Amino acid sequence: MSVSPSSAAQAAREAVAGRLRDLRKEAGLTIVELAHRCGWHYSKTSRIENALTGPTATDIRKWCEATRTQDQAQDLVVQSVNAESMYREWRHQIRRGQKQLQESLVQFYRDTELFRVYSSTLVPGLLQTEGYAAAVLRRAARFRDLPIEDSAEAARARVERSRVIHEQGHRFVIVVEESVLRYQMADSDAMAAQLGHLLTAGALPAVSLGIVPMAARERMRWPDETFSVYDDALVSVELVSAEVNVTQPSEIALYLKAFEQLRQLAVYGVKARALILSAIEALG
Secondary structure (H helix, E strand, C coil): CCCCHHHHHHHHHHHHHHHHHHHHHHCCCCHHHHHHHHCCCHHHHHHHHCCCCCCCHHHHHHHHHHCCCHHHHHHHHHHHHHHHHHHHHHHHHHHCCHHHHHHCCHHHHHHCCEEEEEECCCCCHHHCCHHHHHHHHHHHHHHCCCCCCCHHHHHHHHHHHHHHHHCCCCEEEEEEEHHHHHCCCCCHHHHHHHHHHHHHHCCCCCEEEEEECCCCCCCCCCCCCCEEEECCCEEEEECCCCEEEECCHHHHHHHHHHHHHHHHHCECHHHHHHHHHHHHHHCC
């Protein structure tokens, strides 16, 4: 299983930051005391420990000298150089555009047999139309101060990637909140096309599309963050700042439990189609 470049780069940075923080605490130093010994402002110590700033080789050697752990300095320098290299590569990949990011997941999707997807916010990428995807990707690019010029190409790449739902050897269990049908993320025509596509996709043999009604009473499970489970081996969680990948079996089990409860709240077939048709009619 692969993880997203952003998550891998950040995890590498956080590993270095965690080791440095542990060295400081084991030495019995406060953030201010370590900063004084290193000759910099305490805010720099905080930024390094929170993985907001990558330490230089000189920073690490001063840190280890201050904590009397000079024997660990070289290993930490190598680890930090590798982490920063990953981070720079991720930023370079981002600058290459959203299209490349969409295409990078094609093989991963083809290797996955069982997809479980829950969304409380958007139509899942696997079921997005090109118009809807373009609108969503434009908004995401603006929010992250990234170029929006390739949003249309990225949307086409996302739709192309999603053709996996027509390939044999895959199953898709998808659950969305009814509110997802009502959020107008694109213009009325694009929204109508998107909702119409859900009617078609939901009828595919390999796809189980469930919708949790807004009128569901005494819900056993509140709306959760959007997440996807791939073959019981990886959970991808969408947050504001990043995509988080979960691989710990105990944590995956919790997401599977939550997914099953949400799946049981959903309606399917005729009832699901009725909710989609109602959302289409509301477009006017």
